[in-house]
Amino acid sequence: MERFKFIEDLTSDVMIEAYGKTLKEVFENAAFGMFSVICQIDKIRPEKEVEIEVRADNIEELMIAWLQELIAEVDINYMFFSKFDVMEISDTYLKARVFGEEADPKKGGTLVKAVTYYKYKFEKTEKGYKVRVSFDI
Amino acid sequence: MKDKLQKISDYEWLLPKGVRDRMKVDAKIFANQKIIDAAEDAAVQQLTNVACLPGVLEPVIGLPDMHWGYGLPMGAVGAFDAEEGIISSGLCGFDINCGINLIRTNLTVEEVKAKIKELIPTLFKNVPSGVGAKGPLKLTREELDRVLVEGIDWAIEKGYATKEDKEHTEEKGRMDDADPSKVSDLAKKRGIPQLGTLGAGNHFLEIQEISDIFDEETAKKWGLHGEGSVVIMLHSGSRGFGHQVASDYLKIQEKAVKKYNIWLPDKQLACAPVNSEEGRDYFSAMKCAVNYAFVNRAVMTKWIRDSFEQVFKKDWESMDMKTVYGIAHNIVKLEEHKIGGKGRKVYVHRKGATRSFPETPVLIAGSMGTASYLLKGTETAMEKTFGSSAHGAGRVMSRATAIKKFWGETVREDLEKQGIIAKSTHPKVLSEEAPQAYKDVEAVIETVHQTGISLKVARMKPMGVVKG
Numbered sequence: 001m002e003r004f005k006f007i008e009d010l011t012s013d014v015m016i017e018a019y020g021k022t023l024k025e026v027f028e029n030a031a032f033g034m035f036s037v038i039c040q041i042d043k044i045r046p047e048k049e050v051e052i053e054v055r056a057d058n059i060e061e062l063m064i065a066w067l068q069e070l071i072a073e074v075d076i077n078y079m080f081f082s083k084f085d086v087m088e089i090s091d092t093y094l095k096a097r098v099f100g101e102e103a104d105p106k107k108g109g110t111l112v113k114a115v116t117y118y119k120y121k122f123e124k125t126e127k128g129y130k131v132r133v134s135f136d137i
Numbered sequence: 138m139k140d141k142l143q144k145i146s147d148y149e150w151l152l153p154k155g156v157r158d159r160m161k162v163d164a165k166i167f168a169n170q171k172i173i174d175a176a177e178d179a180a181v182q183q184l185t186n187v188a189c190l191p192g193v194l195e196p197v198i199g200l201p202d203m204h205w206g207y208g209l210p211m212g213a214v215g216a217f218d219a220e221e222g223i224i225s226s227g228l229c230g231f232d233i234n235c236g237i238n239l240i241r242t243n244l245t246v247e248e249v250k251a252k253i254k255e256l257i258p259t260l261f262k263n264v265p266s267g268v269g270a271k272g273p274l275k276l277t278r279e280e281l282d283r284v285l286v287e288g289i290d291w292a293i294e295k296g297y298a299t300k301e302d303k304e305h306t307e308e309k310g311r312m313d314d315a316d317p318s319k320v321s322d323l324a325k326k327r328g329i330p331q332l333g334t335l336g337a338g339n340h341f342l343e344i345q346e347i348s349d350i351f352d353e354e355t356a357k358k359w360g361l362h363g364e365g366s367v368v369i370m371l372h373s374g375s376r377g378f379g380h381q382v383a384s385d386y387l388k389i390q391e392k393a394v395k396k397y398n399i400w401l402p403d404k405q406l407a408c409a410p411v412n413s414e415e416g417r418d419y420f421s422a423m424k425c426a427v428n429y430a431f432v433n434r435a436v437m438t439k440w441i442r443d444s445f446e447q448v449f450k451k452d453w454e455s456m457d458m459k460t461v462y463g464i465a466h467n468i469v470k471l472e473e474h475k476i477g478g479k480g481r482k483v484y485v486h487r488k489g490a491t492r493s494f495p496e497t498p499v500l501i502a503g504s505m506g507t508a509s510y511l512l513k514g515t516e517t518a519m520e521k522t523f524g525s526s527a528h529g530a531g532r533v534m535s536r537a538t539a540i541k542k543f544w545g546e547t548v549r550e551d552l553e554k555q556g557i558i559a560k561s562t563h564p565k566v567l568s569e570e571a572p573q574a575y576k577d578v579e580a581v582i583e584t585v586h587q588t589g590i591s592l593k594v595a596r597m598k599p600m601g602v603v604k605g
Contacts (some may be wrong), residue, residue, distance in 0.1 A: 014538060074269055078271055103270075108563060
């Protein structure tokens, strides 16, 4: 199964659609998609590990909170990530280990300022889950 | 929605409130025919959405650099009554107090050209830029809180800025009543390491030549050294700190919309009544981000001065490197405006819009490789646009499309052929900001000048660019 793809949208700057057979997978793949924008992900070695915990009111908000938290990590810990391992997940709670290396602007991509609600859609499909999310860049 | 536009003059277009249900006031676009022809229908639609919000004042304004943004287009103004109105994180934008500082010099083009190949790398080294760039300041929590409250006064105390810099900054570099307790822990964590960094995307530091002066008297009053002298333009904002404040309050205000039963035509327009807790808290937190950005640009101004000192072996005062002016173009302000002949307190949301008060400087940045302008504010702007003007060229192409369409290396070579030296952390930045991805800045300037919402003082053309 494809992890994610970029969606053409006339007005939004960057929109992705991520897929997963399970909740765990769709969260991991959405993060992978977002970091494909933020950095040159194929050049990022998964050598340093950070643990992430997020809570939200429901699964839609949990996805937004997870991506937001990862954007903040770039600023706080100077990290680019390339590997995501969601260890625990429910509709309102997520715990993950994410792997990457110290951010080097030479391996940077496009600065993602925020995750937006523009055409945001989180859905259950026949094959699992699908999320459509756009970023303010 | 574009077909509903009514032409008032060659530069003004009306969207009367009848064009859709629930519009409370008219919307108005300032643009010439060429800009209107290219305008996105979705952006025009967004103006009419904002015209439906509680307490909105007439008109909702689209400026000539208008392009689709989150909720409200970039290049737009929404004003709301200070009693009945709303305040909105979405209408202000994610990059709170994104703005421009213009620094003058008494150096000539020839003097700077002779050193430009040394100057650009020195600036690139001294002013951290790019995604994931580290700032050299090591702030403590307490120190950050002082930055948020005191704004440029903190930078003066630490020796980064001068009292004169403060005098030449919008809001004198400090918005009062900023309250750090209204800012999330996450925002503060993001703010600590990033103070004194340029950022990425459309942010830049540019060495420019004054190519034309249109208003000698004003140019002189503002201390410019005439045509053929060199100025520096710095475009940056509140970095991850401001992005986080905006995101946090978008969530809080989304809940407020339900709590106060506000009807929204678009979920992105999350807002809160101005006098509600959610409204007041946002304003206090936004002011923290505004002050952070003033300090961010002040600190980088110091490093720009240091870089010139290193390269030209003179002190910055002897090069007259004073701040001409520093403006904000993503901000909410509580101002007094004349409405129906009477003074009224108004929350003005300027999103990709510059304050244009009579005789105050207005800065409009061109796209990379094209000219930028210094203008002066006018009484006409007070009457027509809640004292506002445009902020830049305005995109015509999304960043994603621009990256696919242009090669960063080719963009750099093209610029070099025009004599402009560009340096970025990696080539992709140059492609997403390719000049072709933007509207023609000259058309934007023609519109603001002809409508009189700001008047041309000087035109600056780029000599060298540093990008994130």
